Amino acid sequence: MGVTVLYVEDDREIGNAVSADLREREYAVRWLESGEGALEAAEGCQLVILDVMLPGLDGFTVGQRLKRVYPELPILMLSARTSIDDKLQGLEFADDYLTKPFHPDELAARIEVLLRRSGTAAPAPLILKHLVVSPGSSVVTEAASGREIMLTGKQFQIFSYLLRHLGQILTKEQIYEAVWGESYIEGDKTLMVHIRYLREKLELDPAAPEIIETVRGIGYRVRG
Amino acid sequence: MKRAGRFQFLRRSLLFRYLLIIIAALLFIPVVVPLTIVLYSTFGGFTREDPPEEYALYSSVDKLEIIWHEEARKLLGQPPEGITERLRALSETYHLARIFWVDNEGRTQLITVPSGPPLLEGGHAAREVPSYWTAADTVSFMKDSAALKPLAIVAFVGDQAAAGEGFMVMQIPEVITNVKYAQGLNTWYMVVMMIFFIVFIGSSWFFFIMIRRRLLRLQTAMVFTGREGLPKAVIPGKPDEIGRLEEAFNTMVTELAASRSRETEEEGLRKRLVADLSHDLRTPLTVIRSHLHVLGKEDLSARGQESLELMDQRIESLGGLIDNLLAYNLLNSGRMTLKLEQKDVLRLLRESAAAWYPLWEKEGYQIEIDLEAAPLYWDVDVSWFRRVLDNLFQNILRHARSGLYVGIFTEIRGGNRVLVILDHGGGLDGSTDSKGAGLGLSIVDLLLKRMELEWSMESTGQGTGITIWKRLPDRII
Numbered sequence: 001m002g003v004t005v006l007y008v009e010d011d012r013e014i015g016n017a018v019s020a021d022l023r024e025r026e027y028a029v030r031w032l033e034s035g036e037g038a039l040e041a042a043e044g045c046q047l048v049i050l051d052v053m054l055p056g057l058d059g060f061t062v063g064q065r066l067k068r069v070y071p072e073l074p075i076l077m078l079s080a081r082t083s084i085d086d087k088l089q090g091l092e093f094a095d096d097y098l099t100k101p102f103h104p105d106e107l108a109a110r111i112e113v114l115l116r117r118s119g120t121a122a123p124a125p126l127i128l129k130h131l132v133v134s135p136g137s138s139v140v141t142e143a144a145s146g147r148e149i150m151l152t153g154k155q156f157q158i159f160s161y162l163l164r165h166l167g168q169i170l171t172k173e174q175i176y177e178a179v180w181g182e183s184y185i186e187g188d189k190t191l192m193v194h195i196r197y198l199r200e201k202l203e204l205d206p207a208a209p210e211i212i213e214t215v216r217g218i219g220y221r222v223r224g
Numbered sequence: 225m226k227r228a229g230r231f232q233f234l235r236r237s238l239l240f241r242y243l244l245i246i247i248a249a250l251l252f253i254p255v256v257v258p259l260t261i262v263l264y265s266t267f268g269g270f271t272r273e274d275p276p277e278e279y280a281l282y283s284s285v286d287k288l289e290i291i292w293h294e295e296a297r298k299l300l301g302q303p304p305e306g307i308t309e310r311l312r313a314l315s316e317t318y319h320l321a322r323i324f325w326v327d328n329e330g331r332t333q334l335i336t337v338p339s340g341p342p343l344l345e346g347g348h349a350a351r352e353v354p355s356y357w358t359a360a361d362t363v364s365f366m367k368d369s370a371a372l373k374p375l376a377i378v379a380f381v382g383d384q385a386a387a388g389e390g391f392m393v394m395q396i397p398e399v400i401t402n403v404k405y406a407q408g409l410n411t412w413y414m415v416v417m418m419i420f421f422i423v424f425i426g427s428s429w430f431f432f433i434m435i436r437r438r439l440l441r442l443q444t445a446m447v448f449t450g451r452e453g454l455p456k457a458v459i460p461g462k463p464d465e466i467g468r469l470e471e472a473f474n475t476m477v478t479e480l481a482a483s484r485s486r487e488t489e490e491e492g493l494r495k496r497l498v499a500d501l502s503h504d505l506r507t508p509l510t511v512i513r514s515h516l517h518v519l520g521k522e523d524l525s526a527r528g529q530e531s532l533e534l535m536d537q538r539i540e541s542l543g544g545l546i547d548n549l550l551a552y553n554l555l556n557s558g559r560m561t562l563k564l565e566q567k568d569v570l571r572l573l574r575e576s577a578a579a580w581y582p583l584w585e586k587e588g589y590q591i592e593i594d595l596e597a598a599p600l601y602w603d604v605d606v607s608w609f610r611r612v613l614d615n616l617f618q619n620i621l622r623h624a625r626s627g628l629y630v631g632i633f634t635e636i637r638g639g640n641r642v643l644v645i646l647d648h649g650g651g652l653d654g655s656t657d658s659k660g661a662g663l664g665l666s667i668v669d670l671l672l673k674r675m676e677l678e679w680s681m682e683s684t685g686q687g688t689g690i691t692i693w694k695r696l697p698d699r700i701i
Contacts, residue, residue: 011507017514053503080506081499082547084607101509101543103536104517169578173571186597217593217632218578 003115004028006045008038008062009078010054014100018049018078021104027111035062042066042073047114049107050094052079052086060089067093074114078102117164126163128222129210131202133163140202154179155198158191162212162222171219195220238435238464245428252424260416278340281318282400285375292377292394300382300389307381308334311392320400322353325381325392330357333390341399343374350374350395374398438466442473454480494557498550505546513539544618548663551611555670562674567606568599570634573643576613577632583621584630592631600634600641602694608671615664616645616690624649627687642693651683 005027009015012033019029030041035057042048048066052059063075077090080100090097095117096110126133132143140149140159151159157179162170176184176191184191199206213221282288295314299307304327311334315323320340326332332355343350351368354361369376375396381389438461445458457474461467513536520532577593584591620630627648635642652665665681672679672692679692 011511013511014507014514017511017518021514021517080503080510082502082506082543083495083499084611085495086499088607099543100506101513101539103540104514167582169581171571171574171578174575186599215578215581215593217595218574218581 002026002028003047004030004045005111006038006042006048007031008033008035008049008054008059009051010034011051018104018107021108022111025108035059038062039065039069042070045073046118047111048073048075049078049111050075052077052081052090060093063090064093072118074118076107076110076114078107113166126166126224130204131211149201151198151201154194155201158194158198159202159212159222162220166222166224169215169218169221175220238466241431241464245424245431248424248427252420256417256420260413260420263416278320279400282320282396285377285396285401288394288396289377292392293379293383296379296381296392297383299392300384300387302381302389304333307389307392312336318394320397322395323393324353324395325390326357327390328388329390331355332357338395338397341397343395343397344399375401435466438470442466442470445473452481452484454484491561494554498554502546502550506543509539509542541622545663548615548667552663552667552670555667555674562605562608564603564605564675566601567604567609569602569604569609569643570595570600572604572606572609573613573632576610576617580614580617580621584617587621587625588628589620590629592629592633594633596634600643602675602677604675604677609675612668612671612692615668619652619664619688620645620647620649623652624688626650629687637691637693640693640696642691645690645692646687648687651685652681652688 005022007015007019007022007029009018009031010033015031015033019031022029030045032038032041034055038048048063050059050063050066054062059077059079063077066073066075074096075094077094077097078100079086079090079097082099087097087099095114098107098110127143130143131149132141133139134141140151141147142149158175161175161178172191173184176182176188180190195212196206199209199212202211203209211222213223215221295310299310302310307325311323311325315321315336319336320338322336322338322343324332324335332353335353351364357365365376368374369378375398377394377396378391380387380391442458446455449455455473455477457477458470460470460474516532516536516539520529524532574593574595581591617630624630624647627650629646629648631644631646633644633646635644668679676695677692678695679690681691682689
């Protein structure tokens, strides 16, 4: 079953172009020119793309209402409003914020990420070099042998966090604070120790890691 | 009415109240002392025991003196027997006093014995009257009489020394003349005086304590500010000078709040205008870009595809330019409020570099990042500091392609930790690469100045180096 996207955009030219592009990418699109009826139209959709400046109710209000009714439904704000205040306001409830003029490929990539994160994307296993990560990244197996790799709680949380931000470089502070839920204190080696053990389990050669890459001076990254 | 109004004004004046205290202090002795005596007399009138009636004859020494001198005058030219007779007669009337007279030759002619209290001299019996007076006796008697030991009324017989008929004396016991109508006068007087003193000191103290308390309350209200950074209004007290100061302070706070509100409103309007402008400019760009995307799917020549890609890149830059232009406008208006807080700028630098890293990587840049572990805390507005870094990193991506190098370091310069961002591009001075970089750098300049950070840029044909540091506080020489 294909993915249905609710798209709310008042500008017809942009709406036509984006709808056409999404349909080409095999998404079913429900396009509304205002926020009116968005709640009803969102029924059965897997993702919402929402403009901010709409006639009548603005995108922020529509988005907040949608999130209240469908808390699991990912929302991508697509707006010409680029100020940090607008972005922050949008990201209070939305899952992503893309500013105009955007490249259609970037929009498509962000939709993919959101669907993957929400578990709506096709449940294809993620292949990372010699590893296969099952949907939801709960099970990690070695592709060649099919052997399941057992991770401890913290190792699993770190790896999951890196997988959720696939391709992004994450700083030590960001990983530590997301996994441990407390402020990172400079000089704390806990994260490095966990990464080392994680590499020993995941990497073919922990001395030359290919899965969890160290980005010198910044942090770590798992490439998609 | 007018007089009542004036009085009301005086009552509302601290100066007036202070003057009242000063006047009370000045009038203390001439008013309070008699007042206490009157009070005592009233009090004594109820409590004292009446003296014996026979003492009344001696109540006025002045009257006694007049009578005594009158009697002396009448005795002028009388023979000694006559004088003695008269004085004896007087002694029956004034039997509580000792009466004696001395003739011209110093012989004491008559001494009566008082029938009442004894004559005392400093607690002891008064000296005996000598039967024959020497000069020394006379002087000694005069000295005792002058010291009221005991009280003696002396008159020359005939009321003149020249008569040469001697002198006559009436000595009155001290107990009679010094009847203590006021038993305990000293104690009560002291108590009343002390009460007046305490009331005076207490009222002065209270007056200044109240002023001090109100001034301190006002000071506290001025120092402590609420969430909006404005002091809170105070509850006005009495309508005196401090009360008027409190009212003036409240007016100032109200005006300040109104001004702040106007400022916020203006900032909001400006932001909205900028947002609308941004929207109106970006919407057609989005449309053009989506059409370019559609065109890109058509069967185009290599040159056509190249043109499309170029146009797409230009639209992307135009988006950035619009952002910068509008941000510059906002910043330059001075209406933007920066929320400065102490943050580890190295962490912000790492996070920002992490976002740009894949883009530099994609373009084939050599990336060197060496940010020492120890945090570097500066007072920055997080989102605007990220904007500064984004503008600088954007410039590297757009204008330093020829060098394909980006370096991000911290260094110690002049005892100060600085951030250094390097590229090996063709430089920003006059190179064709540099078009569009100026606005981004102007925003960097404005923002860093607002965050009280210093920066410098060295740009040559071999590359550009940006250094950012925190201004050290001026040393006190």
